[in-house]
Amino acid sequence: MLEINNLHCELEEDSEVKILRGVSLSVKPGEVHAIMGPNGSGKSTLSYVLSGRDGYEVTEGSATLEGADLLEMEPEERAAAGLFLAFQYPVEIPGVGNMTFLRTAVNAQRKARGQDELSAGEFLKLVRAKARELQIDAEMLKRPVNVGFSGGEKKRNEILQMAMLEPKMCVLDETDSGLDVDAMKLVSDGVNALRDAGRSFLVITHYQRLLNHIKPDVVHIMSEGRIIKTGGPELALEVEENGYGDLLAEAAS
Amino acid sequence: MIPRAKLKAQKVDAAGALLDGVALPEGGAWITRARKAARERVLEMGLPVKRDEYWKYTDPRRLTDAGAAPAALHDTQGEAPVFGQIDRVKLVFVDGVFDPQASDAMDLAGVEICTLAQAGESDLHWARDLYGTLEARGQRPVERSLASLNTAQAREGLLIRVTAKAEKPISIIYHRSSAEADAMVHHLVRVEAGAEATILENGPLAARFNQVMEVDIADGATLHHVRAQGRDHERAGVAHLFARLGARSQLKSFTLTANGALIRNEAVVWLDGAEGSAHLAGATVGDGAFHHDDTVYITHGAPRCESRQVFKKVLRHGAVGVFQGKILVDQIAQLTDGYQISQSLLLDEDAQFLAKPELEIYADDVKCSHGSTSGEIDPVQLFYLRARGLSEDTAKLLLVLAFLAEALDEIEDAGLAEDLRDRLEAWLARRA
Ligand SMILES: Nc1ncnc2c1ncn2[C@@H]1O[C@H](COP(=O)(O)OP(=O)(O)O)[C@@H](O)[C@H]1O
Numbered sequence: 283m284l285e286i287n288n289l290h291c292e293l294e295e296d297s298e299v300k301i302l303r304g305v306s307l308s309v310k311p312g313e314v315h316a317i318m319g320p321n322g323s324g325k326s327t328l329s330y331v332l333s334g335r336d337g338y339e340v341t342e343g344s345a346t347l348e349g350a351d352l353l354e355m356e357p358e359e360r361a362a363a364g365l366f367l368a369f370q371y372p373v374e375i376p377g378v379g380n381m382t383f384l385r386t387a388v389n390a391q392r393k394a395r396g397q398d399e400l401s402a403g404e405f406l407k408l409v410r411a412k413a414r415e416l417q418i419d420a421e422m423l424k425r426p427v428n429v430g431f432s433g434g435e436k437k438r439n440e441i442l443q444m445a446m447l448e449p450k451m452c453v454l455d456e457t458d459s460g461l462d463v464d465a466m467k468l469v470s471d472g473v474n475a476l477r478d479a480g481r482s483f484l485v486i487t488h489y490q491r492l493l494n495h496i497k498p499d500v501v502h503i504m505s506e507g508r509i510i511k512t513g514g515p516e517l518a519l520e521v522e523e524n525g526y527g528d529l530l531a532e533a534a535s
Numbered sequence: 536m537i538p539r540a541k542l543k544a545q546k547v548d549a550a551g552a553l554l555d556g557v558a559l560p561e562g563g564a565w566i567t568r569a570r571k572a573a574r575e576r577v578l579e580m581g582l583p584v585k586r587d588e589y590w591k592y593t594d595p596r597r598l599t600d601a602g603a604a605p606a607a608l609h610d611t612q613g614e615a616p617v618f619g620q621i622d623r624v625k626l627v628f629v630d631g632v633f634d635p636q637a638s639d640a641m642d643l644a645g646v647e648i649c650t651l652a653q654a655g656e657s658d659l660h661w662a663r664d665l666y667g668t669l670e671a672r673g674q675r676p677v678e679r680s681l682a683s684l685n686t687a688q689a690r691e692g693l694l695i696r697v698t699a700k701a702e703k704p705i706s707i708i709y710h711r712s713s714a715e716a717d718a719m720v721h722h723l724v725r726v727e728a729g730a731e732a733t734i735l736e737n738g739p740l741a742a743r744f745n746q747v748m749e750v751d752i753a754d755g756a757t758l759h760h761v762r763a764q765g766r767d768h769e770r771a772g773v774a775h776l777f778a779r780l781g782a783r784s785q786l787k788s789f790t791l792t793a794n795g796a797l798i799r800n801e802a803v804v805w806l807d808g809a810e811g812s813a814h815l816a817g818a819t820v821g822d823g824a825f826h827h828d829d830t831v832y833i834t835h836g837a838p839r840c841e842s843r844q845v846f847k848k849v850l851r852h853g854a855v856g857v858f859q860g861k862i863l864v865d866q867i868a869q870l871t872d873g874y875q876i877s878q879s880l881l882l883d884e885d886a887q888f889l890a891k892p893e894l895e896i897y898a899d900d901v902k903c904s905h906g907s908t909s910g911e912i913d914p915v916q917l918f919y920l921r922a923r924g925l926s927e928d929t930a931k932l933l934l935v936l937a938f939l940a941e942a943l944d945e946i947e948d949a950g951l952a953e954d955l956r957d958r959l960e961a962w963l964a965r966r967a
């Protein structure tokens with residue numbers, strides 16, 4: 283599904299700032315991979331480079347989604363190809379209604395994939411059903427995108443978008459941060475409901491607790507722009523118990 | 536630096552030359568008196584020039600030249616007409632001349648309507664007392680001689696007197712048929728105590744237009760004014776809205792402008808009675824050879840009044856937007872609540888926004904705020920939308936509409952606001 287090979291990037295405006303220094307990983311269809319790592323290790327940057335945000339210069343390596351070169355595509359083409367990024371910091375857009383935004387996004391992607399656009403009625407039915415599962419009320423759908431939303435509401439809104447867009451490859455960047463136990467459960471249930479043999483997940487998290495709910499197949503530890511260790515779910519538990527210290531020291535030696 | 540006296544002489548000479556040998560329109564005694572007085576005002580003040588402080592950002596030459604420069608007619612084929620879905624009384628002007636055949640009957644309960652030509656010959660007291668009066672009052676402290684020129688020379692216009700709550704909007708529609716028409720239109724509106732009406736205006740009017748609307752809103756009365764100024768690119772025009780508000784009365788005026796080589800919209804408002812409320816808003820989209828100027832002057836002349844100005848401009852490809860907005864608070868106008876915001880969204884580096892917000896306050900217990908900003912599309916918002924699959928153009932369109940939404944939200948009637956929003960979206964989508 284997602285193949286990342288020796289990916290290097292630096293800041294576009296300052297080539298001295300090298301952030302990714304050779305990331306490689308391979309996510310198969312239906313798999314859930316977790317990326318853990320200390321703050322500043324480059325996890326969000328990886329998600330941005332995959333989704334096509336400006337400001338980063340890829341200097342080496344490749345990233346493909348089902349064989350297609352992601353790095354050559356515009357952000358919207360990546361989305362249409364099936365990539366979805368749940369943002370660490372969902373963006374507030376005053377003046378754009380959440381519903382308008384969702385409908386425009388869903389139909390833009392359907393069009394790009396050669397599917398018929400959803401009618402207003404079909405869309406409304408679908409969004410209401412999915413919102414109910416995530417306990418997003420109608421009031422929240424009417425408001426401008428993420429404006430005045432609590433941290434938890436923003437994260438649930440990201441998952442709602444994901445559920446509506448039905449991507450193949452979902453990248454979740456710290457979707458657990460700022461969530462209380464109940465909200466974490468809601469969000470995880472939302473994610474688990476989407477798990478499917480043809481859909482893969484890359485779950486970026488700082489803490490192990492999210493991985494109790496969304497069980498990963500593979501866990502990667504990232505530090506200073508590299509994957510320094512890859513293992514099974516037990517690796518997450520090791521981090522939980524001992525912190526990153528030992529792993530980092532081990533990698534340095 | 537040209538000395539003041541010399542500048543004044545130039546302005547006066549230009550007015551003399553423009554009016555030399557030009558007869559006043561035919562009309563009855565009272566209107567002729569008003570026109571003569573206005574003509575005197577023009578000759579005394581002279582015509583505006585770029586060196587006038589009040590015209591610093593906008594060159595008035597195209598408005599003061601002897602004739603109109605031709606302006607191609609915009610082809611509206613296939614576009615849904617503005618206010619097309621709204622039930623209204625339609626009054627149509629073609630090149631600034633009233634067209635009774637194309638208009639609905641002037642028949643609306645609680646509203647008396649006639650044309651300026653009809654009024655000049657009859658003895659309508661309210662019109663006689665209003666025509667040219669507010670325009671003349673508006674010449675202090677800043678001269679607006681193009682409006683006096685209009686009072687003197689306009690033959691066309693509507694007189695609208697509202698005596699009750701009008702059940703549907705009065706919709707003035709300006710079509711064009713000639714590439715060169717030079718139009719002057721002068722409307723009078725009197726909303727009697729406790730009455731309420733909505734006046735809609737839409738269309739490009741003429742290759743060049745000089746429009747005045749004098750509005751007298753009596754105690755407890757309400758006027759909604761929603762205007763869409765058409766889309767023809769090469770037009771030039773100036774519109775003056777003079778409005779006087781009585782106690783507890785309300786004015787809400789909104790203008791949408793898309794395109795125009797030179798459009799200046801002036802609004803001059805007097806809050807004469809306590810607890811009056813005046814809201815002025817504008818949404819502007821300009822692309823290329825476009826110069827748009829909103830000049831607003833609000834005088835708080837009574838206590839506990841509220842005024843609000845919300846002006847938004849989206850500019851690109853060299854388009855220029857100007858905002859001059861003043862709030863003057865007289866000494867007796869305690870507990871004034873004045874708010875003003877002017878913002879521009881510059882879609883590229885060639886576009887320009889010039890703003891001059893001004894507060895002049897003589898009362899000590901007031902709340903007044905103003906702000907002006909210029910910015911570009913937020914790259915983070917743009918990326919967020921694109922990451923959800925919106926094309927760059929669609930994402931920008933949404934963000935532009937979002938930027939303008941705050942001004943459109945000033946329109947009280949949701950149906951009218953929606954209509955304009957849809958038109959705007961369609962226009963912008965075409966040009967993306
Ligand atoms: N736009 C940027 N400008 C400056 N520094 C950046 C930028 N983006 C990322 N960085 C730097 O790159 C490193 C990795 O950041 P990030 O990817 O956000 O890490 P993580 O998500 O793992 O906490 C940090 O040192 C951060 O300061």
Ligand SMILES: [Mg+2]
Pocket residue numbers: 325326327370456
């Ligand atoms: Mg991060």
